[in-house]
Amino acid sequence: MKLYAVILVLAFSIKGFSQNLNIQSPVRMLALGDSYTIGQSVATGMRWPTQLGDSLIKRGYQIDEIRYIATTGWRTDDLVQAIKGQNLQSQNYxxxxxxxxxxxxxxxxxxxxxxxxxxxLLDSAIRYAGGDPSRVFVVSIPDYAFTPYGQGSSNPNTISIELDQYNNYAKSIADAKGVVFFNITPISRLGVQKPEYVANDNLHPSGIQYTEWVKLMLEFIDSQTAANSRKEIEILESYFPNPVNDVLNIRLSEGFQDKKVKIQIINMEGKVLMKQTMKNTTDSIRVNDLDVGLYFLKLSTGKRSQLIKIALVR
Structure with a gap:
């Protein structure tokens, strides 16, 4: 399979997301969990991590490995014991x-x-990802109250209330550590309305439901891919102050630090009054010799350019 050198930084800023997720090719994924991670009662190819990997391949990524450390019935303490002594932090996930x-x-x-x-466990996950929380994500616990098994229990509503407590806590910890939290629980609560969302064991999600989980993840990934592509067009990350009095400070966006970027100050008639080449990622241009008024700041490199209006005051 052809290797695509793809690095995607996802800034989660819609639908409740505020953290970043960094997906880098080739992907070496470690999936930690329980029956929901290994896809109890569904085919191996329908596990949600496998489906996510297949979808990433279609988007140009190479998948080197998806490793599962998960077993049906595991509590948090079981997972803590399972990951001990495996030296996972040296496996380059x-x-x-x-x-x-x-x-x-x-x-x-x-x-x-x-x-x-x-x-x-979340601290361990971050450590296994090279200490980078942007390479880790948490998935909420699905609500088994909305399965035939759960509906046959003495109080399905209690199950939902208790799982909400678990999920709210998990989200608060993920948020505090800067880790993305995917809330798939509302999807699982369609299990009564959509029986095809439940596996043949009448308890676990079906492969069809796992597909919906992955769609939730991919919907955001795809939207952020488009947003990231638009952002890459912008050469300038920041500039200050504006209005400017004496010196205008400029910082280049990531990806332009090693490029030759030309700066021009242009008046409203289109005449170039000042020009220089960026010396570093950050640079400054003195404008104290210019008259008060409106000007254009133009940055260009290769075939790309960016034009911004600035105001000069005294």
């Missing part, structure tokens, strides 16, 4: 997922156990 907690709730473990062990 650049994408790590974490989905854990349903068995803490199902087995009636004290919630305080999750409060202490989930943050530790």
């Amino acid at each position: 650049n994408l790590v997922s974490l989905l854990i907690g349903v068995n803490n709730q199902f087995q009636h473990a004290p919630f305080s156990k999750y409060e202490s062990e989930f943050p530790a």
